[in-house]
Amino acid sequence: MVSSSGSPRVDAESDYMRARRHQVLSALAARLRNDTEDVQAMSFDEVVAALGRRGEHYVGTKVIPLDAIVGSVDKARDFDRRFRPTSRTSRERWERLARASRTGEVIPPIDVYQIGDYYFVRDGHHRVSVARSLGVDLIEARVTAIETFLAPVGIDDRADLELKYWRRIMLQRVPFTGEARAAVAVDEPTDYGVIAETVEAWATRTMHAEGAYMDKQTMAKRWYAEEFKPVVKMIEEAGVRGDDERPAAAYLRIAGERYRLIREHEWNAEVMAAVSKGRRKRRRPDTTR
Structure with missing residues (x-):
């Protein structure tokens, strides 16, 4: 009172x-x-x-x-x-x-x-x-x-707003829906921009290879089904996903490492083995100090 x-x-x-x-x-x-x-x-x-x-x-x-x-x-x-x-x-x-x-x-x-x-x-x-x-x-x-455009939840401070902003930009470029929309989530705001560019680059290569155009909705569905889900499964099976690392963050990290090591966009067991080996080497303690 x-x-x-x-x-x-x-x-x-x-x-x-x-x-x-x-x-x-x-x-x-x-x-x-x-x-x-x-x-x-x-x-x-x-x-x-x-x-x-x-x-x-x-x-x-x-x-x-x-x-x-x-x-x-x-x-x-x-x-x-x-x-x-x-x-x-x-x-x-x-x-x-x-x-x-x-x-x-x-x-x-x-x-x-x-x-x-x-x-x-x-x-x-x-x-x-x-x-x-x-x-x-x-x-x-x-x-x-x-x-x-995005659900107004979890916007308690400016850090939340930055994450929402970048996620909105990604979803407007790559209109994920349903399961894909929920799965493609990261904690670093600018990673959403990287995801959008990655999907668009994948779609460009695919359209060039197939000689056919795909719209944004088709691009989002196909990338999730043909690229993201299979690669995340390979990452899990290879044991190279970090503790508490989101699947989308793991995908971006491993994809970047793959291209750094072999300059290829293909995914197979040999690629995952090379990535896994490279990861172990970087984690080896420096005994020269």
Whole structure:
């Protein structure tokens, strides 16, 4: 419960100072952890750029949880992840809204964009900030839902957004579906670009050999079935997949090693033996130091 002195003005001033103090302490702790992104409000534009925008539709006015509001359309630097003000520039406005909330004045709904389970404030940043400071759990909002190319899950910080961005680029170039879409996943963002180039190069060689054109959908299906799955199986059987290494990451690593050693694009038992032998040599400890 938020305490009350009986004076809405004094209480609003205390509310503001408490919110600023918590923001400063949280930012300091994050800096000491070298994890400043953990406290920054997310940028709507950055999220949409990463996931890809397909369309939008107006949902209407509804009550939404304040904890689900994670970012802003245009004021991501003015408030932290918990919507505490990051500077004193809007103190007067903030305290005016706090007084209005404490005295029971009607506060108009905020405007938000919804992406999955996340909400981003278009208008009403100070109303969100005050409500959170006063311990409110829900807030009324006019909601516009954004449809995205990638599913809006697992986007808690900018590192997640970078991974999503590169995955989206890959899937737009190579439209994997179903099992393939789930299997071709990596942890290094730029590896998605390498996968896209690898698939396109494979398709070019295949079309040249067959004398026939294949569209993007066919390219994605055939590469997964004729190249990726058989090679991953060979990698598993040869025992050259690293601990906790994703299948797609193992494929990229072994494919690069294969070409480095023999300058070929073929896969067979001899190739895997050469790769395995080369891997063992590189792992041999250096006894000359």
